[in-house]
Amino acid sequence: xxxxxxxxxxxxxxxxxxxxxxxxxxxxxxxxxxxxxxxxxxxxxxxxxxxxxxxxxxxxxxxxxxxxxxxxxxxxxxxxxxxxxxxxxxxxxxxxxxxxxxxxxxxxxxxxxxxxxxxxxxxxxxxxxxxxxxxxx
Numbered sequence: 001x002x003x004x005x006x007x008x009x010x011x012x013x014x015x016x017x018x019x020x021x022x023x024x025x026x027x028x029x030x031x032x033x034x035x036x037x038x039x040x041x042x043x044x045x046x047x048x049x050x051x052x053x054x055x056x057x058x059x060x061x062x063x064x065x066x067x068x069x070x071x072x073x074x075x076x077x078x079x080x081x082x083x084x085x086x087x088x089x090x091x092x093x094x095x096x097x098x099x100x101x102x103x104x105x106x107x108x109x110x111x112x113x114x115x116x117x118x119x120x121x122x123x124x125x126x127x128x129x130x131x132x133x134x135x136x137x
Contacts, residue, residue: 003053007089010047010059018049021056025076044073048093050086057081060090064101072105091119 010018019037022028031037041047045066051057058077064070072094077087095103104127107113113123 003087005057005084005086006051007015007048007086007093008051010041010049010061014049015041017056018059021059021078022074022076025078026073027076046094046096050077050081050090052081052095052116058090059084060094062094062103064103066098066101068101070095070101070103072103075105086114087115088119091116 011035015038016034019031019034027120044061045064048060049056060075062070062072075087105116107116110114
């Protein structure tokens with residue numbers, strides 16, 4: 001059996017498989033219907049999928065202007081493949097090599113802060129957020 005890890009851009013033919021993968025890994029509330037997820041991906045400038053033995057092992061996506069700012073929106077790795085470098089490879093694929101881009105993310109899940117610190121993110125003292133469902137008046 002081929003034990004090769006492949007990290008590459010998401011193919012449009014894989015949208016539903018990735019949506020189901022994300023739903024099975026605690027992200028169902030963020031991916032919605034097939035149509036919603038397809039639009040989410042269309043509006044993302046960068047996506048990456050990890051394949052292990054031909055099966056989806058992880059997924060990440062980012063939103064960026066490609067020059068100055070970026071938002072790392074999702075990084076999800078199947079529990080059986082964690083601590084094997086897949087998350088790191090996905091993050092590196094999405095953020096690319098431009099050192100002039102400041103990337104931000106929300107790291108609210110258990111263990112997320114330690115992982116993202118290991119790939120160069122630092123807790124910010126200047127970031128603010130406007131949570132979903134709240135509107136300024």
